[in-house]
Amino acid sequence: MKYLLMIALLLPAFAFAGLAKDMADDPVMERRMMHLAEKVRCLVCQSEPVSNSHSDWANDVRQIMREKMTAGASDQEILDILVERFGKSVLFDPPVDKETIPLWSAPFILLFVGGGILVYQLRKRKGLLVEAQLSAQDEQRVAELLNENSASEQTTVTSNQEKDAQA
Amino acid sequence: MMRFILPLVIFLVLAGFLYVGLGRDTREVPSPLVGKAAPAFVLPLLHDANKQFSPQQMQGQVWLLNVWASWCGACKDEHPLLMDLSRKNIVPIVGLDYKDKREDGEATLRKSGDPYTLVIADADGKVGFDYGVYGVPETYVIDKQGTIKYKLIGALNTKNLQEKILPLVAELQAQ
Numbered sequence: 001m002k003y004l005l006m007i008a009l010l011l012p013a014f015a016f017a018g019l020a021k022d023m024a025d026d027p028v029m030e031r032r033m034m035h036l037a038e039k040v041r042c043l044v045c046q047s048e049p050v051s052n053s054h055s056d057w058a059n060d061v062r063q064i065m066r067e068k069m070t071a072g073a074s075d076q077e078i079l080d081i082l083v084e085r086f087g088k089s090v091l092f093d094p095p096v097d098k099e100t101i102p103l104w105s106a107p108f109i110l111l112f113v114g115g116g117i118l119v120y121q122l123r124k125r126k127g128l129l130v131e132a133q134l135s136a137q138d139e140q141r142v143a144e145l146l147n148e149n150s151a152s153e154q155t156t157v158t159s160n161q162e163k164d165a166q167a
Numbered sequence: 168m169m170r171f172i173l174p175l176v177i178f179l180v181l182a183g184f185l186y187v188g189l190g191r192d193t194r195e196v197p198s199p200l201v202g203k204a205a206p207a208f209v210l211p212l213l214h215d216a217n218k219q220f221s222p223q224q225m226q227g228q229v230w231l232l233n234v235w236a237s238w239c240g241a242c243k244d245e246h247p248l249l250m251d252l253s254r255k256n257i258v259p260i261v262g263l264d265y266k267d268k269r270e271d272g273e274a275t276l277r278k279s280g281d282p283y284t285l286v287i288a289d290a291d292g293k294v295g296f297d298y299g300v301y302g303v304p305e306t307y308v309i310d311k312q313g314t315i316k317y318k319l320i321g322a323l324n325t326k327n328l329q330e331k332i333l334p335l336v337a338e339l340q341a342q
Contacts, residue, residue, distance in 0.1 A: 043301040056266075057301050060292055085299035087199045 033065045036075050040082060041090050049092065198299055198318040205232070205309050206297040213264050213272050213286040220261070220287045222313060229339045230259045231332075232307040233283070234295060237264075237271035239303040245322040249282035252328070258336045262286040265295045265303050308332060310339045 037051035037058075044055045050062060061082070068078050079091065088094040096104050134142065200206075205222050212218045233249065235242040253260060262283035264272040269288055276286070289295050298307065299318075308317040317335055319327060 060296065064296060084199060085297065086301065087299075 029066065029069050032075075033062060033069060036065060036078060037062055039079070039092055041092055043086060043090060198315075198320075200299050200315050201318055203315060205307070205313050205315050206294075208294045208297065210263075210287040210289055210294055213262075213269065213276075213288045216269070216288070220285060222309070225259070225261070225309065226313055227311050228259065229311055229336055230261055230284075230309050231336075232261050232263060232298075232309060234263045234265050234298070234300050234303055234305040234307075236267045236303050237275040238267065239265075241322040242304045243279070245304055245324070246279055246282070248323045248325070248328060250280050253282035253284075257333070258340075259284040263294065264288050265300060266290065266292040306332070308335055308339070311342065 034051045038049045040050040040061065042048045042050045042053040042055060042058045042061075044057045045053050048058075050058045064081075065078055068081065073081075082090050088100060094100050094103070207222060209219050209221045212220055249260060252258070260283050262285070264286055266289065269290070272286070272288065276283075287294075292300075298305075302320055304322055306319040306323060307315050310316050316339060317332065319332065323332070
């Protein structure tokens with residue numbers, strides 16, 4: 001039983017040995033490949049790039065990238081090959097074109113709309129403040145009230161409520 | 168009044184978006200291959216490595232390309248539906264045994280039945296890659312001219328078969 005356990009503990013080490021043969025012989029190309037694979041979404045595990053994923057599909061994509069690089073393909077050519085087969089969503093940074101323009105412009109449109117609403121609201125509020133000018137009678141009352149130190153807080157609240165009612 | 172209606176409307180719109188988002192399968196990425204010619208290839212048959220198959224052989228008929236593998240769990244779920252479809256003899260089903268050992272693929276078909284008109288062996292998955300396969304099973308509907316008309320990612324079920332695939336096959340066959 002003890003030996004069986006020891007063997008079982010060793011098993012993950014064998015599993016890891018499988019990853020090593022994944023590496024290309026050429027370290028420069030391997031680095032270029034991994035750099036490119038960072039830009040590609042693993043479709044099986046969608047928030048992960050192909051460079052990080054241990055999934056079978058990501059392994060295959062990395063292998064295909066190596067083969068294409070050995071055959072002399074440029075980075076862009078390899079990305080094009082992937083887009084042709086799996087669609088633009090395979091890229092973390094999809095190109096700006098007719099189909100993706102809503103995606104790219106949405107943040108700016110939202111910012112513009114939000115900013116517009118904010119400016120409109122602020123202007124409206126400013127307008128309200130101007131409207132609420134005090135008559136000479138009120139000024140006099142304010143002066144009187146300010147002289148009485150006590151109960152000043154309560155009166156402020158009531159006058160604010162009056163203002164709201166006017167609006 | 169407007170003060171209450173506007174936030175309510177915004178809330179309802181957002182809730183609507185989220186509700187639709189809940190029901191969507193993010194794994195289903197629209198395939199750019201739909202509407203394009205099925206990529207050409209030549210592959211050996213699973214049962215007889217000496218014989219070869221190429222999509223040109225299916226020119227002039229509507230056919231299904233079903234990507235499966237002996238190691239794929241969801242393929243077992245759709246298998247009875249494929250058997251049923253093959254008995255009805257509506258449309259030829261070409262099976263593509265994806266990244267599989269020949270013995271394993273053959274053993275699976277011997278054990279649970281072979282719904283395919285013919286089966287091709289894509290041992291290294293290169294043809295699967297050209298077809299944009301990333302999750303087995305996948306099923307393609309290809310028309311008489313050899314154009315991919317539909318791609319299903321994931322298992323067939325009675326719903327997608329009855330509502331999408333079979334009507335499309337009938338429509339393409341009538342052309």
